[in-house]
Amino acid sequence: MKLSHESKVRLGVGIGAFVLIIGLVFGISRTLIHFDGPWDLDDVVPGLSGMDDMFDEDDLLDGGNYSARPQQLSSATFDADQFRYLDFDIAAATVDVKVVDDNKVRVIERGRVAKGVDASKAATQNIASVEDSTLKVSRSGSDDGKAIDRSVTVELPRRVAEHLKGINAHVGSGDLQIAGVICDGLDLFLGAGDVEFTGSVTDALSAEVGSGDVTFELYQAPAKSMDVSVDSGDVEITVPNSTGFTASLTVGSGDFESGFLPLGYDGETILNLEFDNGDKSATYRFEVGSGDMSFDPE
Numbered sequence: 001m002k003l004s005h006e007s008k009v010r011l012g013v014g015i016g017a018f019v020l021i022i023g024l025v026f027g028i029s030r031t032l033i034h035f036d037g038p039w040d041l042d043d044v045v046p047g048l049s050g051m052d053d054m055f056d057e058d059d060l061l062d063g064g065n066y067s068a069r070p071q072q073l074s075s076a077t078f079d080a081d082q083f084r085y086l087d088f089d090i091a092a093a094t095v096d097v098k099v100v101d102d103n104k105v106r107v108i109e110r111g112r113v114a115k116g117v118d119a120s121k122a123a124t125q126n127i128a129s130v131e132d133s134t135l136k137v138s139r140s141g142s143d144d145g146k147a148i149d150r151s152v153t154v155e156l157p158r159r160v161a162e163h164l165k166g167i168n169a170h171v172g173s174g175d176l177q178i179a180g181v182i183c184d185g186l187d188l189f190l191g192a193g194d195v196e197f198t199g200s201v202t203d204a205l206s207a208e209v210g211s212g213d214v215t216f217e218l219y220q221a222p223a224k225s226m227d228v229s230v231d232s233g234d235v236e237i238t239v240p241n242s243t244g245f246t247a248s249l250t251v252g253s254g255d256f257e258s259g260f261l262p263l264g265y266d267g268e269t270i271l272n273l274e275f276d277n278g279d280k281s282a283t284y285r286f287e288v289g290s291g292d293m294s295f296d297p298e
Contacts, residue, residue, distance in 0.1 A: 064115070065114060065115055066112040066113060066114055066115065066147070066148055066149075067112045067113045067115070068112070069112070070110040070111055070112055070149060070151065071110060071111065071112070071113050071119045072108060072109070072110050072119065073109040073110060073111050073113070073119050073120065073122050073123040073124070073147060073150075074108070074109045074120065074123035074124070074127065075106060075107070075108045075109075076106070076107045076127070076128050077104050077105065077106050078104070078105040078106075078107070078128070078130055078135065079104070079105070080103055080104065080105050080156075080157045080159065080160045082130045082133070082135075083130050083133050083134055083135045083160075084133055084160075084163070084164055084165040084166075085133055085134040085135070085164065085165050085166050085167070085168070086134070086135050086137075086154075086164060086166075086167045086168070086169075086183075087134050087135070087136045087137070087167075087168045087169075088136075088137050088138075088167075088168070088169040088170065088171065088176060089136070089137070089138040089139070089140075089170050090137075090138075090139050090169070090170070090171045090172065090174040090175075090176060090193070091139060091140050091172040091173065091174055092139070092150075092172065092173050092174050093139040093150045093151060093152055093174050093175075094150070094151040094152070094174060094175040094176075094177075095137065095139070095151070095152045095153075095154065095174065095175065095176045095177070096151065096152070096153050096154070096177045097153075097154045097156060097176075097177065097178040097179065097181065098153060098154070098155055098156065098179065098180070099156055099157075099158050099161040099162075099179065099180035099181065100155045100156065100157060100158070101157075101158055102155065102157050103157055104155075104157065105135065105154070105155065105156060105157065105160070106153075106154075106155040107127065107128035107137060107152065107153070107154050107155075108152065108153045108155070109123055109124055109127055109150060109151070109152050110150070110151050110152075110153070111147035111148060111149055111150040111151065112147060112148050112149045113146065113147050114145060114146050114147065114148075117146050117147075119147075121146060122146035122147035124139060124150070126138070127139060127152065128154075135154075137152060137154060139152060139174070156181070158180075161180060161181045161182070162180075162181070162182045163182065164181060164182065164183035164184070165183065165184050165185070166183055166184055166185040166186070166187070167181070167183050167185070167186045167187070168187045169186075169187070169188045169189070169190075169195070170189045171188070171189070171190045171191065171193045171195060171212070172191045172192070172193060173191060173192045173193050174193045175193050175194045175195070176193070176194075176195045176196070177195075177196045178196070178197045178198070178199065179196075179197075179198045179199065180198065180199055181197075181199040181200075182199055182200040182202070182220075183199070183200070183201055183202070184201075184202050184203045184204075185201065185203050185204045185205070186201045186204075186205045186206070186207075187205075187206045187207075188206070188207040188208070188209075188214070189207075189208050190207070190208070190209045190210060190212040190214060190233070191210045191211070191212060192210060192211045192212050193212045194212060194213045194214075195212065195213070195214045195215070196214075196215045196217075197214075197215070197216050197217070197218075198217045198219075199217075199218070199219065200218060200219045200220035201216075201218060201220070201221070201222050202220055202222065202223060203222055203223060203224045203225075204222050204224050204225045204226070205218075205222045205225070205226045205227070205228070206225075206226075206227045206228075207227070207228045207229070207235070208229050209228075209229065209230040209231065209233045209235055209291070210231050210232070210233060211231060211232045211233045211291075212233045213233055213234045213235075214230075214233070214234070214235045214236070215235075215236045215237075216235075216236070216237045216238070217238050218237070218238065218239045218240075219240070220240065221239035221240060221243040221245075221282070222282060223281065223282055224282055224283070225282060225283050225284070225285075226245070226282065226283075226284040226285070227284075227285045228285070228286055228287070228293070229286075229287040229288075229289075230254070230287070230288055230289060230291040230292070230293050231289040231290065231291055232254075232289060232290045232291045233291045234291055234292045234293075235291070235292070235293040235294070236293075236294050237293070237294065237295045237296070238296050238297070238298050239295075239296075239297065239298065240297065240298055241297035241298060242278055243277060243278060243282070243297075244277060244278030244279035244280055244281045244282060245276060245277055245278065245280060245281070245282040245283065245284045246274065246275075246276040246280045246282070246283060246284070247260070247274065247275055247276065247283075247284035247285065247286060247295075248272060248273070248274050248284070248285050248286070249272075249273040249274070249275070249285075249286045249287075249288075250272060250273075250286070250287045250288070251273075251287075251288045252288060252289045252290060253289070253290045254288040254289055254290045254291045254292055254293070255288070255292045255293070256286065256288050256292075256293050256294075256295075257292075257293075257294045257295075257296070258275075258294065258295040258296060259295075259296045259297050260275060260277050260295065260296075260297065261275055262275055
């Protein structure tokens with residue numbers, strides 16, 4: 001069968017267009033592979049941007065069995081006039097205490113929920129309660145797998161946060177952050193987690209630290225006593241330069257540093273060193289095992 005002149009022209013144009021398209025695709029692919037320019041594949045092939053949003057690193061780590069982002073599991077509200085003490089018993093969660101301009105106290109739990117589980121069903125039962133003028137927040141280490149990466153936020157009205165009588169905290173491997181609080185006394189036991197306290201302790205502070213890390217940023221230091229010991233962890237304490245105290249120090253194989261120490265102290269093993277500052281009114285004791293501790297003026 002013979003083709004007409006017009007058919008031959010159309011066939012030639014079609015073949016040429018096909019070859020041109022193949023050449024363009026091949027050229028672009030080579031450019032994307034070898035060119036290290038200021039743009040990426042999204043600039044050349046629209047619609048691919050945002051594809052990485054479909055994948056989450058945590059999804060890869062847990063096999064995609066939990067939600068990619070934390071969800072609210074529960075929220076409890078309390079009357080601010082019901083308590084003047086805080087008590088924390090934390091095993092493996094993260095607890096964050098914040099000061100808010102409100103009249104209500106809220107305790108909010110969040111976490112990444114297992115696929116197919118309702119968020120409210122994954123909430124920790126009785127996570128917060130008020131007993132004997134004390135707001136108690138408890139989060140044990142045992143879990144039923146309904147949620148992971150749990151965190152608890154405690155929102156304290158300013159009028160309460162700045163007039164607390166005392167804080168008692170027992171922290172295992174979890175984390176505790178407290179900011180903007182003023183209390184008469186603070187009693188802390190820490191295993192392997194992290195604790196950050198920013199605020200004022202007006203009367204007495206006691207802290208026993210295992211292998212965890214603690215930071216005390218005190219705008220007002222205890223006027224009566226401070227007793228801090230660390231095993232293999234790390235403790236950092238800052239107080240106003242005018243703080244008055246008489247301190248005793250015992251150091252094992254660890255290290256103690258302080259801007260209040262007399263000249264010539266090298267921070268190495270020493271027993272029963274005493275030093276003081278200001279009016280010497282408070283009694284402080286520091287004990288270091290194999291860890292590190294610093295005690296410095298602001």
